[in-house]
Amino acid sequence: MCGAVAGGPDISGVDATKEAVIQGFVTKGGDPVSPAYVRLLDGSGEFTAEVPTSATGQFRFFAAPGTWTVRVLAPGASVDRAVRAELGEVADLAITV
Template sequence: MTRSTRRSSRPSAPSPRSSSPSDRPRSGEPVGSVYVRLLDRTGEFTAEVPTSATGHFRFFAGDGEGTLRTLAPKADPVDKKVVASVGSIAEIKIVL
């Protein structure tokens, strides 16, 4: 499975973890060096990979449901439910 991770600015006030707006990518820009975890349907850790400089990552997963957990500096973790199918590529956009 291939996934894309992108970050956009939030409409609300900056989180206490953000030091300044200039530290954050502009809306829609890819974010590299973010970690993405694959959790199985019960929430158990299965795998973890870093994103590329362009925000892409890939898991080779069997059929089934799971969760992608995105972990990025200066952002809250983001969980996204996914369904994997052997032989299929799933493009998923995750906004932090």
């Protein structure tokens, strides 16, 4: 697999109208980063979930509506990004480490 796919992983099979999705992909110098670990922190900074990136650097969360922080841990790097989630919408992030 070469190069990251724009947008998050394929969401077919999930009823996105009932979910507040936060997803995206992690790259370094244009290449997908795997393994990296993506943590979802709530409005108070508390941990809510964590996923490893896929082979193509992608990740996805099913959040609740509100403001969240996505924290990416990669070998030698840590990056935070603020994001808003809304029911029935997909928030897409492109994160560079």
